[in-house]
Amino acid sequence: MNLPENKMSVLKRIGIPIVEHCNLKCKGCLHFCNSNQEEFYYDCEEFERDVMRLSELFDNIEVLILYGGEPLLHPKIIRLLEIVRVYLKKTKIEILTNGLLLPTLDENFYQSIKKYDVCIGWSAYPVGKKINMKIEDTLISEKVVYYKNDVQMFYGIFNPLGNSNSYYQWKRCSGRKCHVLRKGYISVCPAPAVEHIINQSFDKQLDFSTSRLNIYDESIDAEKILYFLEQSHDVCKYCTSARTFIWERQSKPKLEDWYGKVGGNE
Numbered sequence: 001m002n003l004p005e006n007k008m009s010v011l012k013r014i015g016i017p018i019v020e021h022c023n024l025k026c027k028g029c030l031h032f033c034n035s036n037q038e039e040f041y042y043d044c045e046e047f048e049r050d051v052m053r054l055s056e057l058f059d060n061i062e063v064l065i066l067y068g069g070e071p072l073l074h075p076k077i078i079r080l081l082e083i084v085r086v087y088l089k090k091t092k093i094e095i096l097t098n099g100l101l102l103p104t105l106d107e108n109f110y111q112s113i114k115k116y117d118v119c120i121g122w123s124a125y126p127v128g129k130k131i132n133m134k135i136e137d138t139l140i141s142e143k144v145v146y147y148k149n150d151v152q153m154f155y156g157i158f159n160p161l162g163n164s165n166s167y168y169q170w171k172r173c174s175g176r177k178c179h180v181l182r183k184g185y186i187s188v189c190p191a192p193a194v195e196h197i198i199n200q201s202f203d204k205q206l207d208f209s210t211s212r213l214n215i216y217d218e219s220i221d222a223e224k225i226l227y228f229l230e231q232s233h234d235v236c237k238y239c240t241s242a243r244t245f246i247w248e249r250q251s252k253p254k255l256e257d258w259y260g261k262v263g264g265n266e
């Protein structure tokens with residue numbers, strides 16, 4: 001499968017979870033970080049291999065997002081930013097963070113995000129007016145390019161029975177463009193990349209392996225990846241209509257925290 005000669009292969013957006021635990025344990029975290037017992041930091045060499053591979057596969061990647069867990073917990077985040085910029089010169093780089101660590105970071109960090117032209121995506125949770133003011137003051141005084149999403153509500157979409165109509169769920173899903181790369185595998189959304197956390201935390205044996213694509217497969221090319229990312233997958237049968245709830249912390253999670261609406265699994 002080859003693209004016509006004059007057609008560029010463009011991946012619009014890819015997220016890379018560089019850390020899988022978090023300093024803010026949100027109930028129903030879509031990345032299951034509040035239930036994760038283990039610390040994971042994307043290894044720098046593995047990260048470089050994976051980003052280099054993406055840069056070989058695609059003519060352009062428009063947006064690359066480092067997220068977590070809380071990505072600012074990664075001790076080598078500056079090195080990771082440098083790697084992205086070396087291989088992806090035109091890509092818009094974002095760090096998606098809850099912001100809690102921003103006031104504690106040093107000049108080296110703030111100089112680096114300017115050097116590598118990084119935008120901060122701040123998810124502002126209702127953690128206290130003073131804390132959020134301190135975060136915003138830091139962003140302003142450090143002259144950071146940032147955007148802010150105020151978060152008040154969360155939602156659960158998990159159908160533990162896994163009997164939803166995959167195509168129907170995928171077609172109306174707002175997260176189906178949030179593609180993820182984790183340890184050499186790419187997936188339509190974060191769900192296939194957190195299978196191991198769900199299984200460890202809740203003693204499950206979910207298998208989302210058919211919903212991930214190995215970017216090192218010899219027969220893979222950009223068009224095959226883009227086609228794969230534009231399809232519903234087996235994992236989508238574990239999604240259902242969203243059940244919304246007010247954001248709160250939850251350090252003793254139950255799988256029910258993630259459940260979606262009963263009867264939303266057409």
Ligand code: SF4
Pocket residue numbers: 022023024025026029030031032033034068069070098
């Ligand atoms: S801040 Fe984000 S990553 Fe951390 S627990 Fe909340 S939703 Fe999950």
Ligand code: SF4
Pocket residue numbers: 169170173174175176188189190191233235236237238239
């Ligand atoms: S598994 Fe499918 S339906 Fe569920 S969030 Fe991902 S893309 Fe959407």
